[in-house]
Amino acid sequence: MNKPKIGVVGIPGKWSTEVLADALEQRTGHRLVIDLAEVVLDLSGPTLSWRGHDLTALDALVVKKVSPVYGPGMLDRIELLCQAEHCGVRVFSPARSILRLVNRLSCTLALRQADIPMPETVITEEVGEAVAAVRRFGQAVFKPLFSTKARGMTLIDADQPEAQLTAQVAAFKADNPMMYLQRRLALGGQDLGLVFLGGEYLGTYARQAQGESWNTTIHSGGRYASYQPSAELIELARQAQRPFQLDFTTVDVAETDQGPIVFEVSAFGGFRGALEGAGIDAASAYADYVLEALS
Template sequence: MKIGVIGLKGAWSSEQLAKAVAEKTSREPRIFEMQDMRLDLPSGRAIVEGEDLSTYDALIIKKIGRQYSPDLLDRLEMLRMLEGRGVKIFSSPYSILRVLDRLTCTISLQLGDIPMPPTTITEDVDHALAAVEEYGEAVFKPLYSTKARGMFVLKPGPDARKIIEDYHQEYNTMYIQKTIDLNDSDLGIVFLGGKYLTTYARCKTTDSWNTTTVNGGKYAPIDPPQEIIDLAQKAQAIFNLDFTCVDVAITPDGPFIFEVSAFGGFRGLRDARGIDAAAHYVDYVINKVKG
């Protein structure tokens, strides 16, 4: 069975996935980076480093770029062509397209009646300033980012308008979310094939406003109540992803979903739960391919 990994060479999660594929298929581990692909539309061939990915039984997407940007949408469209020609891809490029852009993910969750922190989307500085004043404190989030990169917290004040104007120069569409009380942690609730796998917590160890490991957060095991798992399951079901982690905050005002991710979860599962997510994922893919 030929299974390839779409990922980043040298990146821990991509390497773990490639290693698991090699161990379970007895083939050389291969990681293919999207910037190296040539997609030939007439023939449907997708050439990377001399390999034609259209001949593979399956491809597993772990990462499609080192930086989140609209360019990744184009790469997913290239993979969608392969999928349309019969290559099994996990998760489906179409499903990932619906979570990659923070706004697209948020709108889908809102239409699915999933509770989220109060959020404003606008291209207007006056509206953005009004949202900050209404919320009392807000987080500005780029539409393409991960691990809180490019995000910042803003409170009403004499400098708020200038800060928003400067931000608007770089980000035309502004995604503004009311800050909420995280109780120093939030949850990563993980699903494989739509079935609940386990949960870990990201716990703050610094005075950072967020819990990401980039800003000092640490992973810890946790077993949330069934109603929280059920809420996360409802959220992930909207997107039909094969492997996903749902970010959940339990607050004094009830649970809120931040996002549904197509790429996260591997390191949290290992550090908090001792679970080899890559091995579980590859087993799942092999069973799906065998039918």
């Protein structure tokens, strides 16, 4: 039986993309790392190609990243993956599942509709409404709708003059017309990533803040650590990822004095946190899972 030909959609040269490609190459003898920025869809064929490779001739595409920078343009690239599926290529995770998650607003609404506990959240285009929410919350974290690893996030404190508070909110709105803000919660200096493969729980890692940073991400100087969650926490994360039907994901959870909450479900999942914090070789596990699904 011929081994399947599987392409990895990601960022060439980036660690998580390359280790996934390594794992698949070891199992199939085939290696193809695809940058969606260079994919061409010609509807006169129709053909979907990358550097002369016919992507519709592949058995599967495994998606690690669709862009190095999060933004609305990601949605257009994911539509190309929808076309690959239409042509019979299996995509891991499904393109429509990814579409629901790369926009923070659509992810949040799906979680709330599933009754998943989250921080108090306000979404508005009105500066005055956002200022009022900051006053009500005391402190609020403003988040771009498209971002990862806390990039572009801003902490705004209510304890300042009205003009200064309004100016800070307006400065955020200048780059983010639809403002998304959440009450800042006491997280004890860490939050958690719970890893799932095909809906099955693999393990948990912690992200721990260092120094005076208000957030825990590695991008902001945090570090990964091991963590053993309760059965209740695992079940909460399991329920959070279930509506999205992802093949691989990480659920961002935090324990607060008001109980556990979910921040988001990742469209792609974190390989490095899984490895360094939980000892999980996610690339190998994912490769095995893909091959089993294709068989």
